Amino acid sequence: MSKAQIGILDLIIAAVLFMAVAIPSVYFWNLTRDRLITGMDYSEMQVKAFQLSDLLIKSEGKPTKWENTINETLALGLAESDRAISPQKLSALNATSYNTTRKLLNVGIYSFKIRLTNPGNEPIMEYGKNFTGQSSVVIERYVTYEGEKIIFEFTLWK
Amino acid sequence: MRNKNGQAAIEIIFTIGIIIFTFLLLAAFTFERKIEVQNFAKGAEVKKDCFKLTNLIVGAFINGEGTTITTKLSENMTAEQNSLYIDENFCGLSANVLKQNFNLAKGKVSIENKNNSIIIQNV
Numbered sequence: 001m002s003k004a005q006i007g008i009l010d011l012i013i014a015a016v017l018f019m020a021v022a023i024p025s026v027y028f029w030n031l032t033r034d035r036l037i038t039g040m041d042y043s044e045m046q047v048k049a050f051q052l053s054d055l056l057i058k059s060e061g062k063p064t065k066w067e068n069t070i071n072e073t074l075a076l077g078l079a080e081s082d083r084a085i086s087p088q089k090l091s092a093l094n095a096t097s098y099n100t101t102r103k104l105l106n107v108g109i110y111s112f113k114i115r116l117t118n119p120g121n122e123p124i125m126e127y128g129k130n131f132t133g134q135s136s137v138v139i140e141r142y143v144t145y146e147g148e149k150i151i152f153e154f155t156l157w158k
Numbered sequence: 159m160r161n162k163n164g165q166a167a168i169e170i171i172f173t174i175g176i177i178i179f180t181f182l183l184l185a186a187f188t189f190e191r192k193i194e195v196q197n198f199a200k201g202a203e204v205k206k207d208c209f210k211l212t213n214l215i216v217g218a219f220i221n222g223e224g225t226t227i228t229t230k231l232s233e234n235m236t237a238e239q240n241s242l243y244i245d246e247n248f249c250g251l252s253a254n255v256l257k258q259n260f261n262l263a264k265g266k267v268s269i270e271n272k273n274n275s276i277i278i279q280n281v
Contacts, residue, residue, distance in 0.1 A: 011173060022184070029191060033198075040202060044249075047209045051216050051252045058220045062255060062274050075219065075253030106240045106250045 042135060045110065049137040049156040052105055052112070057083050057143050057152055067092030076104050085116070085145040085152070094127055101128075107156070115153040116145065124150060133157045201247060207232055208242050208249040211269075215278070218271045219255045225271040228281065235262045237278055 061077030063069075067089050078093060080086035093101065093114075105112070113128035124145070136157035143152045210229065218225045236243040237260040240251045257275035266281045 008173070018180075026187070033194070036198065040205070044205070044209070047213070048250075048252070051213060054220060055216055055252050059253075062219075062253065064274075075255055104253075106252055106254075108250050 042137075045135065045137045045156055045158070048107070048110065049139050049154060052107070052156065053139045053141055053152070053154040055105075056114070056154065057085065057141055060086075061089070070096055070100070073104055076101065083141070083143045085143050085150075087146060090116075090125060090145075094125065098128060110156050110158045112157070113155040115155070117151050117153065119149065119151065121151075128155075131155060131157045204233060204244045204247045205249065207235075208244055208247060211235070211242055212249055212251055214269050215255065215276050216252055218269045218276055219253060219274075221271065223271055223274065227269045228266060229269070230266055231262060231264045233264050235264075236260070237262065 056076065056078045058079055059075065059077030060079055061067075061073065062075035063072065064077075066073040066076065067086075070092060076093070078085050078089045080089070102112075111129045111133065113126070113130060115126050116124040118124060136155055139154045139156075141152045141154075142149055144150070211231070214227050214229055218227050233244045237256055239256065239259070240254055241248050242251065255274075255276045257272075257277055260278045262278060263280050267278055268281045270277045270279075
């Protein structure tokens, strides 16, 4: 009876080496792709946070006296002039529900928090939701409020 | 001369089959990843355009009446209410400042703040 060979040692070694290269390649490819997507998501959040902080501290809103009729507000703005926060608009924001503000700012899937502090980090006002997510972007801007220089902190998170 | 018969052993056919199958798998994987990279790169480019336009729109709104900004779009775009759409991608505007919906062709566009509303049109 003739015997046949069904196992080739060279082939088995080659196959093992091949798998040793292929499997880590697939794993690192997926890892790189996930990191790229996370990076892009974070960049998107940064852009959004900059836009929102700019809008709030540089614009009076639309209409400019939106604090008198919140239901007719199309765009929020806290400024009485460039980077000077209006006390009336700030009070109106404080009196507005978080969900209404979210819709007006069109934050989408994100949540936000606004915090005004004096240079000694003592809080003047806080509005929004505290961070309970996975990633956040914090923007700090110098503004004036009632003649004093304060810090306007805007946190966008998800 | 006596003819000798050869035999293609079943083992070698089996082995060649496995090798071909493995390389086909590898080719399919590589092709799929190549398509993924191309789509990803295109999506990133489109998102960049979208963010650029939202920044300019918000900037035109902040800078007030009479502000006009000119820029270039690399793709056709639709602006509706609070969102800009390019293909399947969209990005949201931080304020309801668009006067109406706009369909924009790729190329030069102007963003104008008129009566505290933003008008976007091809130039």
